[in-house]
Amino acid sequence: MKFNIKDVAQKAGVSISTVSRVVNNSKPVKPKTRDKVLDAIEELGYRPNAIARSLKIKHTKSIGIMTPDIANQFYPEVVRGIEDVANMYEYTIFLCNTDLNEEKELQYFAELEEKQIDGMIFMGNHVSDELHNEMKSAGIPVVLIGGRAEDIPSVTIDNEKAAQEAVEFLLKRGHSRIGVITGKMKDPMMGQARLKGYRNALEANKIPVEEELIVEGGYRYKSGYEGAKKLMLLNEPPSAIFVCSDEMAIGASRAILEDGFRIPQDVAIMGFDNVDISGKVYPSLSTIGQPMYEMGAIAMRLITKILHQESIGASDVVLDYEVIEREST
Amino acid sequence: MKFNIKDVAQKAGVSISTVSRVVNNSKPVKPKTRDKVLDAIEELGYRPNAIARSLKIKHTKSIGIMTPDIANQFYPEVVRGIEDVANMYEYTIFLCNTDLNEEKELQYFAELEEKQIDGMIFMGNHVSDELHNEMKSAGIPVVLIGGRAEDIPSVTIDNEKAAQEAVEFLLKRGHSRIGVITGKMKDPMMGQARLKGYRNALEANKIPVEEELIVEGGYRYKSGYEGAKKLMLLNEPPSAIFVCSDEMAIGASRAILEDGFRIPQDVAIMGFDNVDISGKVYPSLSTIGQPMYEMGAIAMRLITKILHQESIGASDVVLDYEVIEREST
DNA sequence: TTGTAAGCGTTATCAA
DNA sequence: TTGATAACGCTTACAA
Numbered sequence: 001m002k003f004n005i006k007d008v009a010q011k012a013g014v015s016i017s018t019v020s021r022v023v024n025n026s027k028p029v030k031p032k033t034r035d036k037v038l039d040a041i042e043e044l045g046y047r048p049n050a051i052a053r054s055l056k057i058k059h060t061k062s063i064g065i066m067t068p069d070i071a072n073q074f075y076p077e078v079v080r081g082i083e084d085v086a087n088m089y090e091y092t093i094f095l096c097n098t099d100l101n102e103e104k105e106l107q108y109f110a111e112l113e114e115k116q117i118d119g120m121i122f123m124g125n126h127v128s129d130e131l132h133n134e135m136k137s138a139g140i141p142v143v144l145i146g147g148r149a150e151d152i153p154s155v156t157i158d159n160e161k162a163a164q165e166a167v168e169f170l171l172k173r174g175h176s177r178i179g180v181i182t183g184k185m186k187d188p189m190m191g192q193a194r195l196k197g198y199r200n201a202l203e204a205n206k207i208p209v210e211e212e213l214i215v216e217g218g219y220r221y222k223s224g225y226e227g228a229k230k231l232m233l234l235n236e237p238p239s240a241i242f243v244c245s246d247e248m249a250i251g252a253s254r255a256i257l258e259d260g261f262r263i264p265q266d267v268a269i270m271g272f273d274n275v276d277i278s279g280k281v282y283p284s285l286s287t288i289g290q291p292m293y294e295m296g297a298i299a300m301r302l303i304t305k306i307l308h309q310e311s312i313g314a315s316d317v318v319l320d321y322e323v324i325e326r327e328s329t
Numbered sequence: 330m331k332f333n334i335k336d337v338a339q340k341a342g343v344s345i346s347t348v349s350r351v352v353n354n355s356k357p358v359k360p361k362t363r364d365k366v367l368d369a370i371e372e373l374g375y376r377p378n379a380i381a382r383s384l385k386i387k388h389t390k391s392i393g394i395m396t397p398d399i400a401n402q403f404y405p406e407v408v409r410g411i412e413d414v415a416n417m418y419e420y421t422i423f424l425c426n427t428d429l430n431e432e433k434e435l436q437y438f439a440e441l442e443e444k445q446i447d448g449m450i451f452m453g454n455h456v457s458d459e460l461h462n463e464m465k466s467a468g469i470p471v472v473l474i475g476g477r478a479e480d481i482p483s484v485t486i487d488n489e490k491a492a493q494e495a496v497e498f499l500l501k502r503g504h505s506r507i508g509v510i511t512g513k514m515k516d517p518m519m520g521q522a523r524l525k526g527y528r529n530a531l532e533a534n535k536i537p538v539e540e541e542l543i544v545e546g547g548y549r550y551k552s553g554y555e556g557a558k559k560l561m562l563l564n565e566p567p568s569a570i571f572v573c574s575d576e577m578a579i580g581a582s583r584a585i586l587e588d589g590f591r592i593p594q595d596v597a598i599m600g601f602d603n604v605d606i607s608g609k610v611y612p613s614l615s616t617i618g619q620p621m622y623e624m625g626a627i628a629m630r631l632i633t634k635i636l637h638q639e640s641i642g643a644s645d646v647v648l649d650y651e652v653i654e655r656e657s658t
Numbered sequence: 659t660t661g662t663a664a665g666c667g668t669t670a671t672c673a674a
Numbered sequence: 675t676t677g678a679t680a681a682c683g684c685t686t687a688c689a690a
Contacts, residue, residue, distance in 0.1 A: 002468060004683055015661045020685060027686095030659060045466065050443040051383050052683035055666050060380065062423075062444070070399070071409040071605070071622075080400040083426050092440060094391075095424040097412050111421060114379040115391070137374065139331060221609050250609050257611055276400070280550050280579050281610045282586055293400075333667055344677040349669060359675060381667030384682050 003044040012040035023048055054116065063303060064094045064112040064120040066105060071097075072219070073247050073275040074292065075123065078145060081296025082121055089304045091118070102128045109134050119303040121145060121296075125187035127152070141306040143299045147189055153306075153315035155299045159189045162288045162321045163197025163242070164204075166270050169286075169323050170240045171205055175268060178202070179238035181217040181227035181248055190219065194244045194272065213238055217248050224248025228255035232267070240268040240329070246275040249285055253328065269328040283327035291319050332373040341369035352377055383445060392632060393423045393441040393449040395434060400426075401548070402576050402604040403621065404452065407474060410625025411450055418633045420447070431457045438463050448632040450474060450625075454516035456481070470635040472628045476518055482635075482644035484628050488518045491617045491650045492526025492571070493533075495599050498615075498652050499569045500534055504597060507531070508567035510546040510556035510577055519548065523573045523601065542567055546577050553577025557584035561596070569597040569658070575604040578614055582657065598657040612656035620648050 005023075009016040014033055021027045022037045029037070040046070054060040065082060067075045079095065086093050094117065096108040105124060109131060112120065119141040127135070127149040135142045135152060144154040170178050180198045183190030195214070202209050215230050217223040224243055228251070231238055243249035249271030253263055261267050263283050271278055271287035278285040298317060334352075338345040343362055350356045351366045358366070369375070383389045394411060396404045408424065415422050423446065425437040434453060438460060441449065448470040456464070456478040464471045464481060473483035499507050509527045512519030524543070531538050544559050546552035553572055557580070560567055572578035578600030582592055590596050592612050600607055600616035607614040627646060 006683080016684080017662080017686080018660060021660090024685085028659070033660080047439065047443050049384075049445060049683050051380055051389065051445045052666090053685075054380050055378075055384050055668085055683080056685045058666075060444075065424075069409065070412070071405045073606075076400045076405045079424070080398065080426060083399070083424065087426075090440075092423050092425070092437075092444065094421050095394075095408070095412065096421070097409060097416075108421075110376065111419075114376050115389075115421065116378060116380045247609075250606075254609065254611055277402075277579075277606050277610075280576075280583065281606075282583055282612075335667080345668085346670080346677060346679095347675085350676090353669085355669085357675070362675085378667050381682090382669075384667080384684085385669045387682075 003046045004049065005046075007044060008037065008040045008046050011044060012036045058116075059118050060116045061091050062094060062115065062117050063091050063300070064096065064108075064117045065123075066096045066098050066108055066120070067123045068100045068125075069097050070095065073277065074245075074273055077276065077292040078123070078296035078299075081293035081298075082300045083296075085297045085300040085304070089300075091300075091304075098124060100124060102131065105131050106134065109138075113138050113140070118307060119143075121299050121303065123147070125184070125190065141303050143302050145295050145299050148316065153302055153317075155295050155302070155317045155319060156189065157290055157319050157321045159193035160197040160200065162323075163194035163244070163272070164201045165197075165323055166272065166288050167198050167201035167242050168205075169325075170242060170268060170270055170329065171201060171207075173240070173268065173329060175238075175240035176207055177213070177236065177238045177240075179213040179215070179231040179241040181215050181224055181231070181241060181243045181252060183244045184218050185216055190244060198242055217244060219245050219247065221247050221251035224251030225255045226251075228252035229259070232256060232259050232261065238267065240270065242270045242272075244272050246271040246273040246278040246285055246287055249278070249287070249328075250281055253281070253283070253285070264327065264329050271328070274324055279324075279326060286326045286329035287324050289322040289324045291321070294319060332375045333378065334375075336373060337366065337369045337375050340373060341365045387445075388447050389445045390420050391423060391444065391446050392420050392629070393425065393437070393446045394452075395425045395427050395437055395449070396452045397429045397454075398426050399424065402606065403574075403602055406605065406621040407452070407625035410622035410627075411629045412625075414626045414629040414633070418629075420629075420633075427453060429453060431460065434460050435463065438467075442467050442469075447636060448472075450628050450632065452476070454513070454519065470632050472631050474624050474628050477645070482631055482646075484624050484631070484646045484648060485518070486619055486648050486650045488522035489526040489529065491652075492523035492573070492601070493530045494526075494652055495601065495617050496527050496530035496571050497534075498654075499571060499597060499599055499658065500530060500536075502569070502597065502658060504567075504569035505536055506542070506565065506567045506569075508542040508544070508560040508570040510544050510553055510560070510570060510572045510581060512573045513547050514545055519573060527571055546573060548574050548576065550576050550580035553580030554584045555580075557581035558588070561585060561588050561590065567596065569599065571599045571601075573601050575600040575602040575607040575614060575616055578616065578657075579607070579610055582610070582612070582614070593656065593658050600657070603653055608653075608655060615655045615658035616653050618651040618653045620650070623648060
């Protein structure tokens with residue numbers, strides 16, 4: 001049996017307003033009547049209906065998260081970061097998987113907007129024009145993680161600079177013939193920016209960029225595996241490879257080991273992300289550490305700040321990365 | 330600017346009822362007036378308010394998921410399975426991380442119940458009495474993944490049998506001194522059942538169970554690492570180790586490799602779960618494959634069935650596992 | 659300190 | 675085929 005505020009009021013012999021007042025602690029209530037109400041609540045096992053409440057007060061304490069695929073190594077950690085601070089502020093989160101599909105992004109956005117979410121955190125490699133419109137017109141705070149879009153707060157790292165440091169790290173270790181397995185080139189951050197960093201590093205060190213050393217990957221294991229195979233088949237294979245995601249780097253390591261090369265003696269591998277597993281595999285992966293948990297936590301914190309109209313300083317927050325040296329270099 | 334059904338009605342010059350009818354396609358509407366309404370909707374960019382709708386119709390098309398920690402290797406895949414079928418049936422999911430903490434479980438359950446979720450999928454190693462009460466009295470379908478509780482539908486695999494097969498697999502490869510790194514012993518499935526399977530296998534093969542070969546782990550990498558170190562320090566170390574989760578198995582592998590042993594020549598490793606990464610690490614992990622995605626998908630399917638009152642057959646569905654042979658054995 | 663009543667944006671019943 | 679209107683369960687002026 002499900003009871004509502006009216007039942008409680010009846011049972012306690014008071015009006016529904018006073019029940020509301022004790023439930024929300026919103027106005028003083030005489031201790032005695034408060035106790036009566038509390039007893040009634042207890043006895044009936046009353047649970048307030050948050051939907052009805054939301055309808056009235058016009059917010060839901062729910063926020064949406066759109067992630068390309070929670071089953072990918074990178075996202076669970078940031079979602080955890082989001083959820084922890086969401087929970088702290090008593091928000092609860094809707095999770096959506098978009099598969100980077102614009103249709104799905106749009107459809108989910110509409111769905112969540114109808115459900116009156118108070119805010120939304122978006123991860124994806126690009127905000128389409130249509131989605132951008134939706135975001136602007138929805139009238140709720142949106143923050144991006146790992147990407148940028150006009151007029152929308154974001155939390156990122158400096159991918160270009162990080163990538164540059166990654167290959168400079170390799171350069172300093174004496175490598176001069178360095179391959180790269182990139183992200184998808186249509187992805188501005190994971191694709192373009194990181195490749196740009198690679199080029200920067202070589203140019204800054206007066207090393208000519210050879211196109212044959214650049215192979216386009218994606219994000220997943222398989223493309224890393226294939227990319228490395230390709231690279232090692234070159235007449236003059238690289239002595240080090242900068243792989244633009246850890247998952248690909250693990251694939252690349254496997255390919256290299258299979259081909260009978262040693263890591264890092266024959267070829268060094270530098271990853272990107274510092275996904276949980278990268279320190280645990282053998283050989284453990286040197287990589288660029290992205291503060292995934294923090295990115296999520298900060299994004300969510302941003303949302304709460306906007307919601308509470310605390311001034312938010314710079315609305316594009318750029319977090320520090322770190323270069324992590326492990327066994328693969 | 331946010332518009333509601335009234336605004337649309339006004340703009341279209343009809344009553345709100347007919348707007349509702351065209352929005353929901355619930356009753357015939359003359360094509361001409363339908364068009365007027367559609368135009369108004371378009372023009373205003375009207376989005377129905379699902380909260381108001383839910384208040385009236387008494388369901389929300391939202392379901393809750395409680396997971397110990399989405400950042401653990403195992404869960405993202407099952408959550409993905411859940412979400413995919415949820416999406417198919419137009420449900421959207423609330424995600425919660427409990428850290429296996431009973432307080433948090435209870436608190437989240439109440440929160441979601443107040444938000445009027447239509448159903449709930451629970452993952453955790455145990456359903457406390459209090460939570461069990463809540464589940465029964467909430468009046469919504471609940472299904473468990475990876476665990477059992479009285480009167481609550483569940484989807485699992487036969488952990489005991491799977492574990493037994495895992496060690497029998499080792500036995501058949503000629504190992505007779507087999508160590509085990511267990512899950513937490515207070516966990517009925519990952520802890521108790523899998524250890525039971527280990528004992529069964531040895532007993533069935535008339536091999537005495539030696540307590541020194543049994544070390545209690547947990548779930549994470551570190552306990553696998555430490556467990557293996559301990560085992561390899563024995564006067565007579567095992568020639569194979571059955572590790573009750575892949576993440577621990579990866580930790581164990583690392584420990585063994587560090588100690589200068591080879592896998593599988595000196596010691597074979599058998600994991601459990603078949604987490605995404607286990608086929609990608611080096612050496613790749615032989616393991617028991619749990620159909621994680623399917624577990625999620627089926628659990629969610631169960632929810633929709635109950636919600637639509639389709640009869641559900643057996644309410645405890647036990648899925649097949651598979652023993653996967655890779656490089657570590 | 660408490661109660662009455664209006665209203666949040668829908669759906670659905672009933673009449674027209 | 676359409677329109678008034680009463681819920682749905684709550685919060686919040688306003689009055690007492």
